[in-house]
Amino acid sequence: MKKIIVAIDGYSACGKSTTAKKVAEKLKYAYIDTGAMYRAVTLYFHQNYITLTDPRQVNDALQKINIQFKYNSKTNASETYLNGLNVEEEIRKMYISERVSEVSAVPEVRKALVTLQQKVGHKRGIVMDGRDIGTTVFPDAELKIFMNADMNVRAYRRQQELMAKGDMVDLEDIIENLKHRDLLDTTRKESPLVQSPDSYLLDTTYITIEEQIEFVVNLAISKM
Ligand code: C5P
Numbered sequence: 001m002k003k004i005i006v007a008i009d010g011y012s013a014c015g016k017s018t019t020a021k022k023v024a025e026k027l028k029y030a031y032i033d034t035g036a037m038y039r040a041v042t043l044y045f046h047q048n049y050i051t052l053t054d055p056r057q058v059n060d061a062l063q064k065i066n067i068q069f070k071y072n073s074k075t076n077a078s079e080t081y082l083n084g085l086n087v088e089e090e091i092r093k094m095y096i097s098e099r100v101s102e103v104s105a106v107p108e109v110r111k112a113l114v115t116l117q118q119k120v121g122h123k124r125g126i127v128m129d130g131r132d133i134g135t136t137v138f139p140d141a142e143l144k145i146f147m148n149a150d151m152n153v154r155a156y157r158r159q160q161e162l163m164a165k166g167d168m169v170d171l172e173d174i175i176e177n178l179k180h181r182d183l184l185d186t187t188r189k190e191s192p193l194v195q196s197p198d199s200y201l202l203d204t205t206y207i208t209i210e211e212q213i214e215f216v217v218n219l220a221i222s223k224m
Contacts, residue, residue: 001224003029003125005140006216007133009193010147012181013154015204016129019147019212021077024127026217032069032120034130034137036080037113038104039091040067044082045103046096058108067116094162094169097177101184104131110190132191134199142223144199145216153205154178 006029008020017033024031041062045052050061068081079088090096103109117137121128128137134144149157155174162169185193195201200219204212 003123004142004220004223005121005124005138006127006143006145006220007138007141007199008127008129008145008147008216009131009134009196009199010145010202011149011154011193012178012185013158014147014149015157015209015212016147018209019204019216020127020129022209022213023216023220026213027127027220030126031078032117032126032128033078033080034113034117034128034133035100036069036088036091037067037116038109039096039100040080040082040087041065041109041113042096042100042103043087043091046099052102052106055108058106062108062112089165092162092165093167094173094177097181101181101188105184105188105190107190114191131185131193134196135194136191139196143216143220144196145202145219146195146199147202147204149203150205151175151178 006023006027008016010016017035020033021031044065045061048061050057052058064083066083069078070081071077072079079086080091081087114132114137117128120126121138130137134141134146152175155171155178158174158178159169159171202212202215
């Protein structure tokens with residue numbers, strides 16, 4: 001069986017990461033959460049007061065950033081490390097969600113992270129989720145999935161996720177944040193979020209996580 005790249009793109013909070021993680025587990029592939037990379041950069045920029053409109057500051061900062069994913073056997077999940085520190089919990093917080101789309105629209109940031117993602121995935125045998133994986137990072141991916149869902153369902157699912165971590169956020173605030181990110185992600189100049197014509201559309205409004213996973217795994221096997 002040949003090793004392939006499964007590229008999962010789509011809007012925020014449609015279940016991309018949950019699906020990608022499980023699909024990778026079933027295929028025994030590595031899972032790469034590119035949103036976590038943009039979030040880690042956002043955290044670093046926030047902590048170091050980086051001015052997004054100053055390319056020199058941005059480039060200097062990018063040189064100092066090291067992002068790693070490490071497996072945690074207790075939680076059975078991969079966690080994000082920024083310069084050696086576990087930032088998994090921090091990067092999921094609302095203040096990062098509120099800033100990440102501005103940071104990820106900066107051309108220097110995209111260039112650095114796309115290069116890193118291509119390096120990480122060049123041997124194939126990966127499931128990578130994000131916004132531009134099938135269009136920019138791996139336009140030659142054997143399987144491309146584009147995920148979407150109804151806005152209220154997306155917001156409700158995100159609220160449940162945050163609540164499970166003890167983070168109480170109003171549903172209206174989540175809807176506002178998702179709409180704001182959708183707008184920035186789809187209208188930015190550099191690799192905007194757009195459905196690749198050769199991708200499979202997966203609307204998760206009325207289906208279960210198990211059905212999502214099965215849909216992607218079956219397609220992946222058919223491409224191997
Ligand atoms: O997937 P997640 O919601 O964690 O992504 C956070 C943000 O990172 C997105 O809203 C988007 O602005 C940015 N992103 C991106 N390109 C990717 C992955 C994420 O621009 N490949």
